[in-house]
Amino acid sequence: MEGAMDAARRFFRLDLETKMRVRRRKMRDECDDRDNDDDGGGGKGGGGGYQAELIELSDKLLLALGRSLNHDPNGPSGGGGAAVAEDYFVSRSRKPMCTLRLLHYPPVDDCDGGDGGASGSLGCGAHTDYGLFTILQQDSIGGLQVRNRGGRWIDAKPLKGSFVINVGDMLSRWTNSEYASTVHRVVSRGGDRYSVPFFFNPDFDAVVKPLRKEGLEESERGPDDDGDGGGQTALEILKDRYNGTFTKIEMKS
Numbered sequence: 001m002e003g004a005m006d007a008a009r010r011f012f013r014l015d016l017e018t019k020m021r022v023r024r025r026k027m028r029d030e031c032d033d034r035d036n037d038d039d040g041g042g043g044k045g046g047g048g049g050y051q052a053e054l055i056e057l058s059d060k061l062l063l064a065l066g067r068s069l070n071h072d073p074n075g076p077s078g079g080g081g082a083a084v085a086e087d088y089f090v091s092r093s094r095k096p097m098c099t100l101r102l103l104h105y106p107p108v109d110d111c112d113g114g115d116g117g118a119s120g121s122l123g124c125g126a127h128t129d130y131g132l133f134t135i136l137q138q139d140s141i142g143g144l145q146v147r148n149r150g151g152r153w154i155d156a157k158p159l160k161g162s163f164v165i166n167v168g169d170m171l172s173r174w175t176n177s178e179y180a181s182t183v184h185r186v187v188s189r190g191g192d193r194y195s196v197p198f199f200f201n202p203d204f205d206a207v208v209k210p211l212r213k214e215g216l217e218e219s220e221r222g223p224d225d226d227g228d229g230g231g232q233t234a235l236e237i238l239k240d241r242y243n244g245t246f247t248k249i250e251m252k253s
C-alpha cells in the first residue's frame with residue numbers, strides 16, 4: 001500500500017512534460033497483472049505488483065458479492081427472482097477492465113467556503129463511480145466523505161492500512177440497487193492530498209442487467225448466456241458514461 005502512495009507522490013513531483021508523456025490505457029484493455037510481481041510503470045512497488053494484489057482482493061470481493069446474493073430472493077430480505085450463483089461475478093470478471101489512478105489534490109487556500117465545506121472548497125464534487133466497485137487508498141490528510149441514506153455527509157476517516165470500497169453504478173444496476181452506488185466527495189482540508197483509486201470492472205462483454213427481478217434460473221445458464229437477449233455489455237455501459245461526461249464538459253466550456 002505504502003509503495004503505491006509513494007509512487008503517487010513521486011509521480012506528481014515530476015515536471016509537466018514528463019507527466020504528459022505517460023500514456024493512458026485504452027478502456028477495453030484488460031488488467032493482465034494477476035501473476036505480475038514486478039513494479040510496472042509506477043516505480044518500486046507502485047504499479048503492477050500493487051495492481052496484481054488489488055485484483056486478488058477484487059476476486060475475494062466478487063465472491064463475497066455472489067455469496068451475499070446467493071440466498072433465496074423470495075425470502076424476507078429478497079426482492080424476487082432467482083438466487084445468484086456464488087461465482088456469478090467471479091466468472092464474469094476473468095479478464096477485468098480496471099484502472100489504477102494516482103490523484104493529487106493541491107492545497108486550497110480557502111479551505112472553508114463558510115458553509116462547513118459544502119461548497120467552494122471541494123477537492124472533488126459529489127459523484128458516484130461508473131464501474132462495479134472502487135478500491136480506494138487515501139493518505140492521512142482526510143477529506144473523503146460518503147453520503148448516507150439520510151442524505152448526511154459522513155467523514156470516511158483515513159485508517160492506516162485500510163481501503164475504502166465504493167459501490168459503483170454498474171454494481172447498483174446489476175443488483176437492482178441491493179447494492180446502492182456510494183455517493184462520495186472530497187472536501188479539501190487545506191494540505192496536499194494524495195489518493196490511489198482502483199476502478200474495477202468486469203469483462204468487457206459481461207452482460208449487465210438487473211438480477212433477481214426477472215425470475216431467471218441462474219443455475220440453467222452458462223457464464224456467457226444471460227438468456228435475455230438484451231442488456232448492455234460492461235464496455236457499452238462504460239463508453240456511454242464516458243461519452244456523456246465529455247459531452248457535458250464540451251457544452252459547459
Ligand SMILES: O=C(O)CCC(=O)C(=O)O
Binds near residue numbers: 186196
Ligand atoms: O480521492 C479520493 O479520495 C476519491 C477519488 C474519487 O472519488 C474518484 O476518483 O472517483
Ligand SMILES: [Fe+2]
Binds near residue numbers: 127128129184
Ligand atoms: Fe469517486
